[in-house]
Amino acid sequence: MSEMNNMSAFEIAESVNNQKVTATSVVEKSLAIAEALNSKLNAFLALDRDGALRAAARVDSIIASGGSPGRLAGVPIALKDNMCKVGLPTTCGSKILQGWIPPYDATVTKLLESEGAIIVGKTNLDEFAMGSSTENSAYGPTLNPVDLTRVPGGSSGGSASSVAAGIVPIALGSDTGGSIRQPASLCGVVGVKPTYGRVSRYGLVAFASSLDQIGPFSSTVMDSALTLEVIAGFDPKDSTSYEEQMGSLSAQKGLSIEGLRVGIVTEFVEGSDPEVVSALRDAADALASLGADVTEISIPETKLGLSAYYLIAPAEASSNLARFDGVRFGLRVEGSNIEETNVLTRTKGFGAEVKRRIMLGTYALSSGYYDAYYAKAQQVRTLIKSGFERAYQQVDVLISPVSPTTAFKLGEKSLDPLTMYLSDVCTIPSNLAGHPAMSMPYALDSEGLPIGVQILAPALREDLMFRLAFALEGSSRGAPSLDASIKEAINHG
Amino acid sequence: MEIFGFRISDMSSRISPKEVAHVAMLARLSLTDEEAELYASQLSSVLDHASDIESLDIHDLEVTAHPLGLVNRTRSDSVVSGLSQAEALSQAPDEAQGMFSVPPVLGEPS
Numbered sequence: 001m002s003e004m005n006n007m008s009a010f011e012i013a014e015s016v017n018n019q020k021v022t023a024t025s026v027v028e029k030s031l032a033i034a035e036a037l038n039s040k041l042n043a044f045l046a047l048d049r050d051g052a053l054r055a056a057a058r059v060d061s062i063i064a065s066g067g068s069p070g071r072l073a074g075v076p077i078a079l080k081d082n083m084c085k086v087g088l089p090t091t092c093g094s095k096i097l098q099g100w101i102p103p104y105d106a107t108v109t110k111l112l113e114s115e116g117a118i119i120v121g122k123t124n125l126d127e128f129a130m131g132s133s134t135e136n137s138a139y140g141p142t143l144n145p146v147d148l149t150r151v152p153g154g155s156s157g158g159s160a161s162s163v164a165a166g167i168v169p170i171a172l173g174s175d176t177g178g179s180i181r182q183p184a185s186l187c188g189v190v191g192v193k194p195t196y197g198r199v200s201r202y203g204l205v206a207f208a209s210s211l212d213q214i215g216p217f218s219s220t221v222m223d224s225a226l227t228l229e230v231i232a233g234f235d236p237k238d239s240t241s242y243e244e245q246m247g248s249l250s251a252q253k254g255l256s257i258e259g260l261r262v263g264i265v266t267e268f269v270e271g272s273d274p275e276v277v278s279a280l281r282d283a284a285d286a287l288a289s290l291g292a293d294v295t296e297i298s299i300p301e302t303k304l305g306l307s308a309y310y311l312i313a314p315a316e317a318s319s320n321l322a323r324f325d326g327v328r329f330g331l332r333v334e335g336s337n338i339e340e341t342n343v344l345t346r347t348k349g350f351g352a353e354v355k356r357r358i359m360l361g362t363y364a365l366s367s368g369y370y371d372a373y374y375a376k377a378q379q380v381r382t383l384i385k386s387g388f389e390r391a392y393q394q395v396d397v398l399i400s401p402v403s404p405t406t407a408f409k410l411g412e413k414s415l416d417p418l419t420m421y422l423s424d425v426c427t428i429p430s431n432l433a434g435h436p437a438m439s440m441p442y443a444l445d446s447e448g449l450p451i452g453v454q455i456l457a458p459a460l461r462e463d464l465m466f467r468l469a470f471a472l473e474g475s476s477r478g479a480p481s482l483d484a485s486i487k488e489a490i491n492h493g
Numbered sequence: 494m495e496i497f498g499f500r501i502s503d504m505s506s507r508i509s510p511k512e513v514a515h516v517a518m519l520a521r522l523s524l525t526d527e528e529a530e531l532y533a534s535q536l537s538s539v540l541d542h543a544s545d546i547e548s549l550d551i552h553d554l555e556v557t558a559h560p561l562g563l564v565n566r567t568r569s570d571s572v573v574s575g576l577s578q579a580e581a582l583s584q585a586p587d588e589a590q591g592m593f594s595v596p597p598v599l600g601e602p603s
Contacts, residue, residue, distance in 0.1 A: 103580040196560045210558060239566045240559065307543040318520060325521070328593055332586035338598045342521045355522055359513060360536055362520045372547055373540075378556035380546050385557060418538050434560020459561060 009075040009169040009223040013116070016063065016074035023059040023074030027052050027118050030076035034121065034167045036489045042142050043152075043161040045081045046089055047121040052076070055118045062116075070115030072230060077112055078162050078171040081122035082129055083214070084203040085109045088119075092205050093127040093137035096324050096331045096349025106203020107238070108172060108214055108231045115230050123158025123171060127351045128321065129179055129207045131155050132423040135414050136353045143410070144187055146449060146480045150407040153183030153423075156217070160187040163217045165486060170227050171217045176208050177309050178402075178427025180215050184439040185402035185452025188480040190469070191217050192224045193427075195459050196434035197242035199228075200235030208316035209240075211309075211431045221440070221469045225249035228462065244460065252467040258291030260468065263395035265456075266298040268426040272404040279443035279451040279477075280401055286475035287399075287468070297395060301380075301387030305429040308380040310421055311364045311373045312432070317354075318361030324349065356417060385433045388458070397464050398456040401426050402439040406449035426454060436462045440469050443477040450480045507537040 007015065007026075015021045031049050038044050059069045079085065082092045084102035091097045109119065126136035134142040134157025144152040145165035152161040156173030160183035163171050173180040175193035184191025192215040199214045206212060216227035229250065234243045264284055269277055288294045326332035326345030333344035350358070364373040391398060403423055413420045430437040436459070439452040453472065457465035482490075508516075510529040513536065517524045524532065578591055587594040 100584055103576055103583055197563070210560070236568055239568075240563060242561065242563075304546050304549075307546045310539055311543060311546075326586060327595055328581075329584035329586075334596060336596065338595050339521075341596050343523050346521050347523045350522070355517075356532060356535060358520045358522065359516045359532060360539060363508065363512075363516045363536065366516070366519070373543065375556060376546050376549065376551070377543075378558060379551050379554045380549070381557035381560070382554050383551065385560070417535050418542060421539070432557075432560075 006166045006169065008220045009072065009218065010220070010226055012075050012169065013071060013073045016059065017068065019063060021074075023056040023118065024053065026074050027056040027076050027120065030120055030168055033165070033490060034162070036492065037165055037167060037486060040143065040148065040485060040489060041145060041161050041165060042140050043123055043158040043165065043167065044078070044121045045091055045093070045124050045139055045158070048088055048119065051087065052118050052120045055113070059116050059118070071226060072112060073116035075117045075170060076120045076168045077117045078121050078123045078159055078168045079109065079119055080125050080156050080159050080171070080173045082125060082174060082205040083108060083172060085119055088122060090122065090205065091139070092129070093125045093139060094349065094351065094354070095138045096345070098331065100330050102203070104203060107200035107235045109203065111231050120168060123156070123162055125158055126155035127354050128205070128317070129155040129174055129176060130317070130353050130357055132178070132182055132420050133408070133413065134158065134183070135410065136351060138351055141410060144407050145482050145486050146188060147407065148483045148485065150409055150449070151186070153186035153403070153407065155179040157183050159217050160184055160189060160191065163187070163189045163219060165482065166490070169218060170223055172214055173217055174204055174207070174212055174214050175431065176211045176313060177431050178424040180217065181427050181437060181439040181452070181454060182403045182423060184217055185441070186407040186450065188441040188450030189217050189219055190221055190224045190438065190440060191215065192228060192438040193430065193436060194228060194232065194462060195242070195436045196431075197240050198232045198246060198436070198462070200233070200238040200241045202235055202237035206320040208313040209320060210316060211313060221466065221473045222250060222253060224438070225252070225466055242460070247463045249462060249466045252463055253470045255467050255470070256291065257287065257468060257471045260292045260397065261395040262287055262292045262294045262468070263297035263391060263398045264294065265302065265398050265400040266296055267300065267302050268400035271425060272401040273406070275445040276401045276404060276406070276451055280399065280453055282477065283399065283442050283453045283472060283475075286472065290471055295395065297391050297398070299387040299391050301383045302429040304380045305384055305432055306421065306425050308377040308384070308432060309424070309428045310360070311377040312381070314357040314361030315364045315374050316361070318358045318365065321354070321358055353417070381432045384429050388429070388433050388435060392458045397468055400454045400456065402452040402454040406445045406447070406451055430456055433459075435459050436465055438465055438469060440472050441476060441479070442472065444480055448480060506533065507540040508533055
């Protein structure tokens with residue numbers, strides 16, 4: 001954030017590679033801010049001071065010996081705590097994985113480190129990424145650094161909060177129904193969900209395998225472009241990862257959007273708060289003034305997204321989470337036989353929202369209901385895909401609100417699951433279609449809370465999405481101001 | 494009506510507490526009677542919302558399982574290294590003789 005005068009990841013890597021700063025000093029500063037703020041924000045579930053400083057020293061020694069550590073040299077990065085790094089605990093925000101230390105690295109971890117990035121810690125999330133506020137973490141909620149009485153969104157709330165507070169320039173999140181884009185919007189940072197299959201899911205603890213995708217949070221569009229360029233690519237360890245190479249995203253900066261056809265999605269505007277809609281209209285005007293051809297476009301099929309998602313995602317989750325049985329890793333509550341052990345372990349280890357979704361999914365997959373619910377929902381995915389295909393015959397990219405509201409108060413929606421689920425109504429259709437979409441911080445509401453604009457693009461067209469994002473970045477109406485107590489803690493830290 | 498401080502606004506009953514208890518058993522979860530009541534109400538409201546797709550007449554439409562239409566993919570049949578036995582067992586709640594150890598699987602509980 002500008003008021004902290006923090007360097008972007010791009011600037012850090014350049015300065016480290018040019019020996020203007022050391023990786024060690026950058027990482028020291030990041031850790032100091034994290035330590036000063038975490039008691040207020042609860043953004044991190046684990047900080048790896050020793051490991052991060054060792055990795056930074058390695059980067060500095062490569063530089064000293066004339067080598068090149070990579071495109072992310074010395075850049076402190078946080079991982080959502082559902083991605084694995086050897087030696088650091090991975091909890092998924094759940095008691096059932098408390099203390100689990102993965103014996104392998106996620107592919108994204110390896111790729112980031114191979115370019116000189118420094119993993120400083122693991123960020124808080126809704127348990128197993130199930131939620132839209134980070135209130136479902138077994139380790140307490142994360143707070144929004146713009147206003148500590150409000151949620152940061154979710155499920156990647158810790159990652160969004162840590163970037164918004166200036167602790168790290170980049171964090172990774174995972175997005176199954178909006179879990180990167182919605183918290184990015186609520187915290188006022190950039191958040192990107194790539195095309196399904198762009199980024200390997202190996203080492204990401206699975207929630208809904210046909211929807212999950214890893215992506216970056218950052219303060220600048222360039223930092224997300226850079227990160228996605230590093231983590232995208234085919235991985236033999238993820239059979240759903242995509243083989244076609246992604247074109248350069250950073251090269252999209254400064255390209256003209258003259259004549260680019262941009263559609264505003266009517267259905268996503270209809271249910272959104274007036275201030276959110278007004279920010280979107282401002283963004284549309286800004287794009288039009290840059291030469292884009294902006295129209296309104298209706299995709300009625302997207303209205304079915306929420307129902308389809310809340311059958312498909314729980315169904316896949318109920319299957320994926322069957323592995324947590326107290327046998328090979330994680331919590332075990334010993335019973336008199338194996339079945340009793342399974343039941344006691346899962347009953348104690350999972351929180352209420354995870355149980356709710358496991359049961360919903362088990363029900364939707366059970367005989368007699370499979371055709372009515374799960375199979376029907378998979379057909380609706382086809383409908384939504386064809387709705388988008390029809391739209392993309394008329395326009396090149398789409399824009400919409402990210403979330404119908406700005407950041408809500410802690411506890412405001414946690415009593416009624418369906419109300420919480422409605423937070424994802426604008427983001428879910430992209431996951432069902434497998435398309436890329438991102439959240440761009442664009443404006444502030446009357447209370448100073450961030451409002452994001454969503455940019456959606458056809459499958460594999462991250463290049464177009466970023467071209468529009470770079471263009472929009474220049475006209476963004478002001479960064480949010482951090483909560484007074486956060487500013488004070490940074491100044492004293 | 495309120496259970497555990499949760500407001501129960503929608504009393505539709507697409508799924509009964511008894512069915513919820515059965516589903517929980519299938520998912521290897523154990524619920525108290527109060528929890529079964531609460532979940533029955535909450536799951537009913539989600540299923541109610543899903544009535545919009547339940548009523549669609551789309552019998553002939555293909556299903557989408559993978560968004561980009563990828564089909565099964567196999568790797569070449571060559572040996573690659575995996576986790577060592579020690580690594581695989583490193584997080585086991587209990588182990589014996591190089592294996593995961595669990596309470597009895599067959600027979601009466603001891």
